[in-house]
Amino acid sequence: MAYIEVKHEYKRYQMGETEIIANHDVSFEAEQGQLTVILGPSGAGKSTVLNILGGMDSPSSGEVVIDGVDIAQFNDRQMTTYRREDVGFVFQFYNLIPNLTTKENVELASSIVADALDATEVLNQVGLQDRLDNFPSQLSGGEQQRVAIARALAKNPKLLLCDEPTGALDYQTGKQVLKLLETASRQENKTVLIITHNAALAKWQTASSTLTMPRFVRSRTTLTQRPSKTLSGRGVDDETINEEYVARNVPVKRAADRNYFDHYAGGSDFCRR
Numbered sequence: 001m002a003y004i005e006v007k008h009e010y011k012r013y014q015m016g017e018t019e020i021i022a023n024h025d026v027s028f029e030a031e032q033g034q035l036t037v038i039l040g041p042s043g044a045g046k047s048t049v050l051n052i053l054g055g056m057d058s059p060s061s062g063e064v065v066i067d068g069v070d071i072a073q074f075n076d077r078q079m080t081t082y083r084r085e086d087v088g089f090v091f092q093f094y095n096l097i098p099n100l101t102t103k104e105n106v107e108l109a110s111s112i113v114a115d116a117l118d119a120t121e122v123l124n125q126v127g128l129q130d131r132l133d134n135f136p137s138q139l140s141g142g143e144q145q146r147v148a149i150a151r152a153l154a155k156n157p158k159l160l161l162c163d164e165p166t167g168a169l170d171y172q173t174g175k176q177v178l179k180l181l182e183t184a185s186r187q188e189n190k191t192v193l194i195i196t197h198n199a200a201l202a203k204w205q206t207a208s209s210t211l212t213m214p215r216f217v218r219s220r221t222t223l224t225q226r227p228s229k230t231l232s233g234r235g236v237d238d239e240t241i242n243e244e245y246v247a248r249n250v251p252v253k254r255a256a257d258r259n260y261f262d263h264y265a266g267g268s269d270f271c272r273r
């Protein structure tokens with residue numbers, strides 16, 4: 001049995017008279033200790049799936065089995081424990097606390113779990129030993145993302161979920177961040193899930209294979225969404241993500257654009273104010 005098994009998962013949102021189907025019959029598996037990349041165009045429902053896997057949202061129907069347990073059945077209390085103890089999350093825009101130092105940002109996360117790792121040690125691991133006392137504003141984007149990864153790893157989570165972790169970074173820096181995630185997966189035997197709309201990631205994967213990072217694979221992931229569409233094997237490659245693909249697979253794109261702010265800029269209230 002795979003470590004993560006998402007089976008026939010649906011997520012629907014009611015927006016006034018319109019029903020938005022964010023996930024339509026999503027099924028896929030990911031193995032323990034593997035790094036899995038899910039590639040898909042903007043609006044495909046990737047963040048929705050990741051938030052559900054991270055216990056931040058629950059599906060309208062379907063099963064979300066992690067390590068043999070269907071978290072879709074969890075009550076609020078179980079969900080809180082799951083989120084706190086088992087999941088590390090990495091976001092596109094880092095979400096660091098601006099008035100805490102590098103070390104304090106990591107310690108804040110590790111302070112809420114029982115078997116946390118030492119903040120300084122984890123920060124060494126991500127190469128930030130010289131930036132422990134800097135504030136986020138004094139760090140580059142790549143460094144801030146490394147703090148965010150250290151913060152997630154310090155919780156010693158079973159599962160590391162990354163939502164467009166390289167989305168705000170230049171190509172080279174993004175590559176370093178991916179390499180770091182790959183190392184975490186390999187050395188700490190972490191199950192890492194990365195979602196991205198960036199088909200160039202497929203190129204990075206090729207590049208990293210030549211750099212002998214063979215576990216940087218999508219090959220074990222089969223993600224189906226909408227009955228006729230099966231993304232499998234090596235996932236969606238550059239050529240598949242063309243305008244036609246986007247047109248067929250992104251039926252609610254405008255809503256996705258609006259929701260960008262929900263995810264990354266503090267919620268819809270923030271937008272309205």
Ligand SMILES: Nc1ncnc2c1ncn2[C@@H]1O[C@H](COP(=O)(O)OP(=O)(O)O)[C@@H](O)[C@H]1O
Pocket residue numbers: 013015020021022023040041042043044045046047048049252253254255256257259262
């Ligand atoms: N809380 C929400 N309320 C209404 N619609 C949502 C909500 N979250 C996501 N959606 C919609 O679901 C679809 C998939 O969104 P998302 O999971 O963010 O896609 P992706 O991460 O692949 O770009 C989008 O059309 C988006 O607008």
Ligand SMILES: [Mg+2]
Pocket residue numbers: 043046047048163
């Ligand atoms: Mg997204």
